[in-house]
Amino acid sequence: MDQREEQEFAEYFAAKRDSVRRTAYMLCGDWHRADDLAQTAFVSLHRRWRKIRDRAATDAYLRKTLVRASIDESRRPWRRERQVEELPEPAGQGGPRLDDQVATREDLLAGLRGVPSRQRAVLVLRYFEGLDVSGVAKALGCSEGTVKSQTARGLENLRKVLGGLGEEVDSRG
Known part of the structure; x- marks a missing residue:
């Protein structure tokens, strides 16, 4: 590339x-992995920068690269293990009840981590990036029907995961 490019x-x-780093964080729920995903997306964009004819489509290309990198990374065998910040407390010990807490961003992020990666990508692109169904379909390279079904399944799974978080807290209290 020349100096102007x-x-x-x-x-x-x-x-x-x-903004790319925040989107990556919403996709994976870990700032370190988000940095890696953002870096992967920007490196890929840099390699193809000279070939991009329509600069208005650069955001879409970068978003698509980021989502694909996230999905690819989630399929790696070492990503199937989950690390937690704190060990679960034994049943019967006092702790805050979910209904006594205000829903927090951390609860939402924990819920998103429990949703399969493709559904998570659709939810993040639809509700956090503000893309419409056709925009998400273009970003993921799938049909609009697939986006709609993945959105419905993703929301259903997110509700189950968030409901499961409430049951875990209720069983302790």
């Missing part, structure tokens, strides 16, 4: 870095 990419990177 490098400067264009540097400006684009500076403008989009934080």
